[in-house]
Every structure is written in structure tokens, then in C-alpha cells.
Amino acid sequence: MQFLSQLKPGQHALISAIEAEESLFHRLSALGFRVGKPLSIMRRANFNGPLHVRLGTTDIILRNIDAARIQVNTL
Amino acid sequence: MKRIALLGMPNTGKSTLFNRISGASARVGNWPGITVDLMSAKILMGGHIAELIDLPGIYDLHGFSDDEQVVRHFLANNPVDLVIILLNSSQIDRQLSLVLQIKKLKLPAVLALNMADEAKQTGITIDTESLEKALHMPVMQISAKYGDGLPKALQAATQIINQNHNASNPQAISQLLQEDNQIEHEMEALIQHHVHIPATLSDNTTDKIDKILLHKWLGLPLFFIAMYVLFQFIFTVGKPLQDGLAWALNLLRTEALNPAFATSPTWLSGLMLDGIYNGVATVAAFVPIIVLFFLVMSMVEDSGYLSRAAFLMDALMAKMGLDGRGFVMMLMGFGCNVPALMGTRVMRSRPMRLLTMLVIPFSLCSARLQVFIFIIAALFTAQQAPVILFALYAMSFLTMFITALLFQGQYKNSEPFILELPPYRFPTPRQIVLRGWQEVKHFLVRASKFIIIGVVLVWFMTHFPSNVAPASVGTYAGQIGVLFAPILDPIGINHELAIALIFGFVAKEIVVGALAVIYGLQGDALMVQMATQIDWVQAMSFMLFTLIYTPCLSTIATLKSESRSAAFMWLSIAWSLGLAWIVSFVFYQSARALGF
Numbered sequence: 001m002q003f004l005s006q007l008k009p010g011q012h013a014l015i016s017a018i019e020a021e022e023s024l025f026h027r028l029s030a031l032g033f034r035v036g037k038p039l040s041i042m043r044r045a046n047f048n049g050p051l052h053v054r055l056g057t058t059d060i061i062l063r064n065i066d067a068a069r070i071q072v073n074t075l
Numbered sequence: 076m077k078r079i080a081l082l083g084m085p086n087t088g089k090s091t092l093f094n095r096i097s098g099a100s101a102r103v104g105n106w107p108g109i110t111v112d113l114m115s116a117k118i119l120m121g122g123h124i125a126e127l128i129d130l131p132g133i134y135d136l137h138g139f140s141d142d143e144q145v146v147r148h149f150l151a152n153n154p155v156d157l158v159i160i161l162l163n164s165s166q167i168d169r170q171l172s173l174v175l176q177i178k179k180l181k182l183p184a185v186l187a188l189n190m191a192d193e194a195k196q197t198g199i200t201i202d203t204e205s206l207e208k209a210l211h212m213p214v215m216q217i218s219a220k221y222g223d224g225l226p227k228a229l230q231a232a233t234q235i236i237n238q239n240h241n242a243s244n245p246q247a248i249s250q251l252l253q254e255d256n257q258i259e260h261e262m263e264a265l266i267q268h269h270v271h272i273p274a275t276l277s278d279n280t281t282d283k284i285d286k287i288l289l290h291k292w293l294g295l296p297l298f299f300i301a302m303y304v305l306f307q308f309i310f311t312v313g314k315p316l317q318d319g320l321a322w323a324l325n326l327l328r329t330e331a332l333n334p335a336f337a338t339s340p341t342w343l344s345g346l347m348l349d350g351i352y353n354g355v356a357t358v359a360a361f362v363p364i365i366v367l368f369f370l371v372m373s374m375v376e377d378s379g380y381l382s383r384a385a386f387l388m389d390a391l392m393a394k395m396g397l398d399g400r401g402f403v404m405m406l407m408g409f410g411c412n413v414p415a416l417m418g419t420r421v422m423r424s425r426p427m428r429l430l431t432m433l434v435i436p437f438s439l440c441s442a443r444l445q446v447f448i449f450i451i452a453a454l455f456t457a458q459q460a461p462v463i464l465f466a467l468y469a470m471s472f473l474t475m476f477i478t479a480l481l482f483q484g485q486y487k488n489s490e491p492f493i494l495e496l497p498p499y500r501f502p503t504p505r506q507i508v509l510r511g512w513q514e515v516k517h518f519l520v521r522a523s524k525f526i527i528i529g530v531v532l533v534w535f536m537t538h539f540p541s542n543v544a545p546a547s548v549g550t551y552a553g554q555i556g557v558l559f560a561p562i563l564d565p566i567g568i569n570h571e572l573a574i575a576l577i578f579g580f581v582a583k584e585i586v587v588g589a590l591a592v593i594y595g596l597q598g599d600a601l602m603v604q605m606a607t608q609i610d611w612v613q614a615m616s617f618m619l620f621t622l623i624y625t626p627c628l629s630t631i632a633t634l635k636s637e638s639r640s641a642a643f644m645w646l647s648i649a650w651s652l653g654l655a656w657i658v659s660f661v662f663y664q665s666a667r668a669l670g671f
Binding site for chain 2: 017018022023024025026027028031034035042043045046047048049050052058059060061062063065066
């Protein structure tokens with residue numbers, strides 16, 4: 001089991017769990033982060049900047065600290 | 076354990092109600108039959124421990140959106156003892172369908188009508204008692220937000236739970252939903268055989284552009300180059316237009332207005348021509364550049380590039396206690412600070428919002444830009460002009476960064492940063508023109524209101540008392556200039572410029588108009604006159620002060636209303652005035668010390 005924040009650009013994974021407080025959870029699910037959904041890492045910004053993730057047809061950027069709340073299984 | 080499902084249409088206050096009932100015990104869980112996870116909480120109900128599940132908000136139990144399928148699959152796979160249906164009272168005419176759909180499934184239910192006070196205001200009255208009889212289920216008015224009526228609703232729910240009916244039979248529900256099931260399967264089969272949906276986005280164009288624009292090392296330099304090119308474009312195209320308009324306005328004065336006022340009293344022709352006409356004409360000459368500026372800004376905004384800028388800048392912004400959205404607001408502030416301040420509403424954490432609002436007023440807005448173009452044209456060569464302007468933009472960023480760094484300790488926050496990256500879109504000309512026009516209209520209304528009042532006041536102050544020479548030390552304006560001399564002399568700002576600065580406090584659009592009135596000149600003649608009165612060091616110091624000190628009254632008013640704090644507004648004013656003076660002082664004194 002891994003966290004989204006640990007993945008490298010080019011990796012694919014399935015979301016296995018989301019551990020976030022209610023407001024963050026709702027925000028994530030509104031953008032399509034749901035258990036069972038596949039995603040891939042597009043890139044990571046310099047200087048430990050945000051992650052660029054692709055979920056289905058949606059591109060999302062999020063910080064490592066928030067990505068660390070999402071558990072994934074790599075494919 | 077009893078199981079209660081909470082169901083309602085989107086935006087009926089369902090999550091508020093769920094939070095109110097569940098308190099802090101909510102957790103996220105998986106359920107049979109569905110792939111998404113739902114929030115649930117264990118609550119105590121009349122001696123039973125019950126599990127409350129927050130189902131997704133849906134419009135139609137028989138619809139085929141993701142959320143609608145989730146609700147159906149949940150009910151067809153999990154026994155439920157009670158469904159609490161939440162409706163928005165003021166939309167009951169449309170939302171009652173959901174209640175009847177649940178009733179058809181023979182699920183035990185309680186109907187809670189939320190936002191009853193809102194409905195009352197619009198004149199809607201609901202006879203809950205007779206509705207209860209007609210629906211054969213308890214009906215209660217509640218307020219999810221304030222908790223009114225909630226105990227009664229929970230009591231009704233407890234009564235049903237205590238009757239110990241059997242929980243719903245998922246198989247029976249599944250039977251009743253068979254038609255929907257068939258449609259789902261049919262849909263799936265049709266899509267599978269006749270439609271190809273790629274697992275990942277195959278829009279290569281956006282991917283290819285992102286590969287370059289979001290490149291690890293090239294991304295940021297490219298962003299700044301792009302901004303520089305856009306500004307160059309605005310001025311290359313805008314300058315001839317501006318010159319042409321200024322020439323036409325001057326011609327109008329010499330050919331038509333001067334003869335027209337030749338016979339009127341001196342004070343009237345002075346007020347009308349040297350006051351209002353000079354002031355307004357000088358500002359009006361900038362309208363083409365402002366129009367171009369807003370057209371380009373709205374094009375960048377609609378293109379999807381701004382959220383890329385947020386991605387590139389977030390790591391740096393995080394070091395200052397801000398995030399990538401804050402950077403986008405700074406860029407928006409280049410148009411006008413007021414909408415940028417309002418844009419901070421998307422931030423949920425108050426400390427981050429306040430910190431962002433504290434930095435936005437340093438954004439070099441279009442009104443300040445107009446002052447700078449004018450002064451740069453008067454005192455610098457065409458070759459130097461873009462460099463000076465670029466330096467002022469750099470200074471604008473620098474003051475924002477310094478402010479954020481200094482104040483981030485006071486405004487600590489842990490706001491999550493999650494943003495969607497839209498695909499690149501080339502905005503249609505219609506969109507650009509429409510948005511650009513909105514901005515321009517706004518600018519013109521604001522400008523005309525302030526400028527006319529402003530230039531009349533300036534004219535009055537520089538021409539009275541009438542027994543002294545206009546704009547001399549003896550006039551009211553001159554006296555104010557003398558009053559502020561101890562503060563403004565050390566930064567090289569003379570009496571004439573001081574008056575313009577004071578009026579610039581109301582709106583920067585007045586500054587150039589005020590200079591025209593103070594010197595009694597317009598267009599090229601005004602620029603030549605200014606070049607003989609001040610040197611480039613003074614001009615630069617004046618521009619730095621103008622850049623940093625309080626943007627305008629509208630911005631201050633917005634700061635106060637958005638922060639709902641007068642103390643915060645005063646902090647912003649005091650900090651920007653202080654910083655402006657320090658920066659100008661350091662610049663002016665060191666330039667003089669170096670012999671310039």
C-alpha cells in the first residue's frame with residue numbers, strides 16, 4: 001500500500017482509500033477522487049511543488065500534503 | 076444494528092444536517108454493491124445504535140448519473156430500516172418527486188422540510204399535518220443550519236425505529252428497480268460495443284503544450300517571457316492609438332473649444348478648459364491602451380493558462396504562507412485590485428484569505444499603469460521605457476513577496492490546495508470582446524465619476540485664493556504641499572507632485588488628470604513641462620511611491636467589506652504607506668548619494 005504523494009511521474013494506480021476530514025473529503029470527491037478509480041501521475045512541479053494527476057478525463061493539481069491522505073495501489 | 080439512510084437533492088443542506096446529527100463520529104466507508112465510498116456515522120436512537128449513511132445528493136431515483144446509480148445500487152444491496160428524506164421547502168413543488176419515488180419502493184421514511192423560513196419569506200406555506208396524512212409518513216419542518224425542529228424529527232425517526240419493523244429487503248427493492256437495472260445494462264452494452272471512450276484523455280494538444288509550458292525548468296521562464304511579450308504587444312499597438320487620440324483631443328480644443336469660450340469670463344473658461352477638459356482629455360487618451368490591456372487579460376484568463384501559473388508558482392508561494400491561487404489573484408490584480416480581492420472568497424481558511432488580501436493591493440493595476448506610462452513617456456526615452464516598466468512590475472511582485480514573508484507568521488494556515496487544470500481553450504473573439512467590454516465599461520464609469528470631481532477639486536485648489544499665481548505656493552494646493560514637505564521632500568516629491576499624490580489616494584485615474592490641471596497643460600506640452608521641472612530620479616521615486624501606497628478608495632472599501640474588519644483595513648493602509656515611503660526614501664537618497 002502506498003500514498004499518492006509517494007508516486008512518481010508516469011506511474012498508474014487505483015485509489016484504495018481516502019482518509020480526510022469532511023470538508024477535504026467532499027472537495028476531493030467533487031473532483032472525482034473516489035475509491036476504485038484509476039489515476040496516473042503526469043508530473044511534479046519543481047522544488048517539491050504540487051502533483052499533476054490525471055483522473056479519467058480530469059486533470060487535477062494538488063499538494064503533497066493533501067496527496068498523502070489518499071491511499072493507492074500501483075498498477 | 077439499525078441502518079438509516081439520509082437522502083435528498085443536491086444543495087438542500089443534506090451535509091449540514093448529516094454533520095449536525097453525527098457530530099464528530101463520521102467516517103468514510105465502503106458498501107456492498109457500489110464502488111464509491113460514503114460518509115457514515117454511528118448515532119444513538121432510542122436505545123438502539125443506528126448507523127446513519129449520507130447518500131449522494133440526487134435529483135431522480137431513476138436517473139443514470141453516477142450518483143443516481145450509486146443510490147440505487149446502495150438500496151438494492153443494503154437493508155435499510157429508515158430513510159430520512161430532506162427537501163428544500165421553497166422548492167417542494169419540484170422536489171416532492173423524490174419522496175414519491177421512495178414511497179413506491181415501500182421504504183419506511185420520514186420527510187424533513189429544510190429552510191422553512193426561506194419558504195415563508197417567499198410566501199410558501201406548507202400544511203405539514205395534512206401532508207403527513209396524504210403521504211402516510213411523518214413530515215417535519217426543520218432548520219439544518221440552526222437545528223430548529225431537529226429533536227422532533229429525530230423523535231419521529233426513533234418511533235419508527237422502535238416499532239422494529241423488518242428492515243427493507245434488498246432483493247425486493249432490486250425487483251422494483253428492475254427496469255432501471257435493465258436500462259443500465261443496456262446502456263453499458265451499447266456503449267461497450269458502439270462507443271470508444273479512452274481510459275485516459277487523448278487530447279494530445281493540451282498534453283503537448285503542457286509538456287513545454289509546465290516543463291520542470293522552462294515553465295517559469297516561459298511564463299514570464301509570455302507576460303513580457305503580451306505587455307510589449309499592448310504598448311506597440313496601443314501607443315500610436317494613444318498618440319492619435321491625444322492629437323485629436325488637442326485639435327478639438329484649439330479649433331472648437333477655445334473660440335467657443337473666448338467670450339466667457341476667465342474663471343469659467345479656466346474651469347472648463349484648463350480644469351475639466353485638460354484633465355479628462357489627458358485621461359481619455361489612455362483609454363485605447365486600457366482597452367487593449369483588458370482584452371489581453373481576459374484572453375489569458377479564459378485560455379486555461381492561469382491555473383498552470385498556479386501550478387508553477389505554488390512551491391514558491393507555499394514558502395510565503397500562500398498558495399498558487401494567491402498568485403493567480405495577484406495577476407488578476409494587474410487588471411484591477413477590487414475583483415482580485417473579491418476572488419479570495421474561494422479560500423476557506425480565513426488566515427490565508429487575509430494574507431492574500433494584504434498582498435493584492437501591491438498589484439500594479441491598470442489605473443497605476445496609466446500613471447506610469449505617462450511619466451515614463453515624459454522622462455525616459457522609448458528604448459528605456461519597457462525596461463523601466465518591467466522594473467516596476469518586478470517591484471510590484473517584490474513588495475508582495477516581502478509583505479507575505481513578513482506577515483505569514485501572523486496568518487498561519489493549512490488550507491488544502493487542490494485545483495482542476497482545464498484543457499487549453501482558445502477563447503472565441505466574442506468571449507474576449509464581451510469580457511473586455513465589461514471591464515472597460517467598469518473602468519470608464521469609475522474613472523469618469525472620480526476624474527471629473529477630482530480635476531474640478533484640483534483646479535479649485537490650484538487657482539484659489541485668486542490673488543496669487545495659479546499653482547504657486549500661495550494657493551490652497553501650495554499650502555498643503557508645504558504642509559507635507561517635511562515628509563515628501565526627503566523622497567524628492569515636489570509640491571505639484573504632492574497634490575497629485577493626495578488626489579491619487581481617492582483613485583489613481585485622477586493623478587494624470589490632476590497633473591494636467593496643476594500645470595495647466597495637456598498632452599505633449601505637459602510632458603515637456605514636466606521634464607523641465609523634475610529629473611528622472613524624482614520621477615522614479617514618485618512612481619515607486621505611487622505603486623506602493625494605498626491603491627484607491629474602492630480597494631480600501633472592498634478590503635473592509637471582504638475582511639469585515641476595520642482593524643485589518645487600517646493595518647493594510649498603514650503598512651502600504653509606510654513601505655511606500657521607505658522604498659522611495661531608500662531609492663531617492665541612494666541615487667542622489669551615487670551622484671545621479
